[in-house]
Amino acid sequence: MNTLFKNLSNELINKNVRPSHQRMMVLDYLVKNQCHPTVEQIFNDLKSKLPTLSKSTVYNILNLFLEAGLIKTVVGEDQEARYDIITESHGHFKCITCETIYNFNVNIDDFTSDDLKEFHIASKDVYFKGTCPRCLSNKNKLKGEYL
């Protein structure tokens, strides 16, 4: 086992994920291809090295990595689209408990980056995730009742 794979292996072990060959290959791929690959891309690119690889294994592994906090999905991981009538610019906050999406005021136009000097920007979105006050207070109630 070479040094790279030893490092990847340790990274998995640190997160309590058993370092199987397939898992290390997917992690290695993600480290080397930080271009936001889709499941399809990961599967196709690894098939030559792992001919028996199954797409559901790729899904399994990615979901495992997500739970372990090793990776993130690019914003808007939902399969179900949500629509917004066009009003003033506002940010979105999605509660990970009740799945409600809240609007909040934020001056999105101020956000910029030197990296984008040569890009034509058509729209800007900010998307926060977390827990809303209602769900926070429900959690505290439960703690009081049962703990």
Added chain:
Amino acid sequence: MNTLFKNLSNELINKNVRPSHQRMMVLDYLVKNQCHPTVEQIFNDLKSKLPTLSKSTVYNILNLFLEAGLIKTVVGEDQEARYDIITESHGHFKCITCETIYNFNVNIDDFTSDDLKEFHIASKDVYFKGTCPRCLSNKNKLKGEYL
């Protein structure tokens, strides 16, 4: 026809969308329910008023509104998930021509809003869309060649 519906009707006509009954009902719903509804919610809530309504009609109408620029989808409208190995915080720019997602440096931690004082924020994302330099330059080339 009451005033509200006259206004909605004009809004559609302004965007070159013929104001059918179904379209006005969907637009009316979106104006009254600015809570980022899904297709399912729109369909279910309108079924009582429009018993013959079909879900594919809702999809048709929403896609039409999107093209007309009357509505937007909440960030991350893709059905295909994309994954990111966790590194420092960065923004995402998606080119609407070549669909490439670029990273850019941005100090996301600075972004905040008084509206979120009582929310627990777990993650922050910024998501820009537009055209990347490569596609911009291709467009200019085409203009030179064909126009």
Added chain:
DNA sequence: GTTCCTGCAAAAGCTTTGCAGAAGA
């Protein structure tokens, strides 16, 4: 009368689930 729209059904694409066999501890 001609064009456009609706709504049903079927299909397509992404993701999850169930399960048997294989691999690893």
Added chain:
DNA sequence: TCTTCTGCAAAGCTTTTGCAGGAAC
């Protein structure tokens, strides 16, 4: 040996497409 993982197949969801009947102009 016992648990965990892989990979196939099937199913589940969201969304799109084809088409016939109907509505609007």
